[in-house]
Amino acid sequence: MSSLELNKAFAAVLTAGITFMLAGQLGKVLVHGERPHESAIRIGDVAAPAGAPAAAPAGPEPIAGLLANASVENGQGIVQKQCAACHSLNEGGRNGIGPNLYGVVGAAHGHIEGFNYSAVLKGKPGPWDYASLNEWLYKPSAYAPGTRMGYAGLANTQQRADVIAYLRSISPKAPPLPPAGAAPAAAPAAAAAAPAAAPAAAEVPKIGPLMAAADPEKGGALFRRQCAVCHTANEGGKSGVGPNLYDVVGKPHGHLEGFNYSAVLKGKPGPWNYEELSAWLLAPAQYAPGTRMGFVGLKNPEDRANVIAYLRSLSANPLPLP
Ligand code: HEC
Ligand code: HEC
Structure with a gap:
């Protein structure tokens, strides 16, 4: 074998290995997701009836009251297991299948310059606040029908609060936490507008x-x-x-x-x-x-x-x- 052929063979083995690893990671995410009966492959189906978002009557439970006591550490553990296959989290980290998530809380939807977001997510108005993250992580395909994020969702309310508390911890510009027990709908805006509330x-x-x-x-x-x-x-x-x-x-x-x-x-x-x-x-x-x-x-x-x-x-x- 010439050295060129050797190189090619080596590259082929490497590519196969990487593909295998990635597939394994994704498989884990999909299999161990909170709602395994709704695999990411269904995104296409979910997007179809997008005209009727009312089809999802039961929205997520509000988390405003849970954030103050949410566990950043627990959230970090969940993110390592369920999100890190697609997302890096360190400042300036590389995009993977999903965008780097450093600084996302308080930033605009589609906050990473140059990442190829779906139009539906990028087009959402306003910044990522606690209420919108709660909805998104509960069921990405309901929050942004047609999104590219192949993740079924995190049904457990405490886990969502923990994950959001962790994302907040890596977001220097995150808005102040909503006061515990605040009316969920009004909370994020009120808290951001009136820090005097604390x-x-x-x-x-x-x-x-x-x-x-x-x-x-x-x-x-x-x-x-x-x-x-x-x-x-x-x-x-x-x-x-x-x-x-x-x-x-x-x-x-x-x-x-x-x-x-x-x-x-x-x-x-x-x-x-x-x-x-x-x-x-x-x-x-x-x-x-x-x-x-x-x-x-x-x-x-x-x-x-x-x-x-x-x-x-x-x-x-x-x-x-x-
Ligand atoms: C299978 C890969 C995958 C997994 C697993 C995944 N994501 Fe994503 N994520 C994506 C992709 C792709 C996008 C961009 C979606 C779009 O453009 O519609 C995204 C977008 C996001 C955004 C919006 C970022 C921005 O800049 O606006 C947040 C926040 C997010 N993901 C959080 C999470 C969290 C938290 C988890 C785990 C609980 C998770 N993701 C799991 C692939 C993934
Ligand atoms: C999620 C990570 C994180 C956790 C959890 C955390 N800290 Fe910190 N801590 C930091 C960071 C980052 C700074 C620097 C803050 C800055 O520069 O604004 C800091 C700064 C400090 C400082 C000031 C140090 C100095 O040199 O002036 C003290 C004191 C401190 N932390 C104590 C604690 C204690 C006690 C706990 C637990 C009850 C705790 N921290 C939990 C990340 C954390």
Whole structure:
């Protein structure tokens, strides 16, 4: 065999391998999708009766009330299993069968320049807000009949909320979360138009009095569950999606040299004292609107005190307790 023929043979084997792998990935997605009886192959059929969108009377349950407590981590797991075969998620990531999804929440429909979207999806007015993502992920072919997204849909409401919370965490321009319990239809617009609807920051009760009794061990356990997906906390640990947090208590905002912080967080005056940390962890997006930290917040003051006590314990010279 000449070397040219060898190359050809090699290329053929490679192509076959890649095709096989892709087919396997897609197969997994289709087989393990939430609604396996509706495979993506039906897109053509679904598109046909497009004249009658009323044919889908039962829309998705609203998720506005679920978002505040949705699990970014769980959402990330679902996306890795069900979406990542077609979508990359990192900033500037390559398009696959579907477009890269970084920054999609709050961006226009068809937000990636140069991706070959279907006209029906690209033509939808307005940005991707929480309500439209909810409808889309519930049943893509009903939201945009004729879409190219060959995915049956995510019927479980909590899972949709988790997935959207995760997408929000990788979307620096995501609108504020709708207040929990808000009227679903009005919520996204109202929340975007009136950030004043969240007076929480002014009402943050002082964390100081709770610090003496706070439990760093409980805080550590909470940290591993809710923060470690993005942060390391050991001395000299690698930054992940978020900066390494060793010795952050008492240090300036944006304490880690070389980490790519948002301007809004880095620009906050003063050090991370107990009250600043508490206000931040209660509602990151309100404390620093536009922050890159995609974390919905810790409502419970004891949880906040515990996790701050844990962060405090990670320091050679901890800041004295208030
Ligand atoms: C089989 C491949 C495939 C799977 C699986 C898939 N998608 Fe998609 N996705 C696409 C394609 C193709 C498009 C473009 C659709 C169009 O143009 O009509 C798209 C578009 C999107 C958009 C709109 C992007 C934009 O720029 O407007 C979002 C959001 C999205 N997908 C989220 C998801 C999520 C979340 C999941 C998993 C729960 C998922 N997709 C699973 C292929 C897929
Ligand atoms: C989805 C990823 C993610 C999760 C989950 C997350 N963070 Fe973050 N965190 C970030 C990012 C990104 C930044 C940088 C934010 C910016 O620059 O606006 C950050 C910044 C911080 C900072 C400021 C660090 C500094 O150097 O100024 C603290 C403190 C912090 N996070 C604590 C926590 C705690 C505690 C939890 C869990 C209760 C948590 N984070 C959960 C991504 C995350």
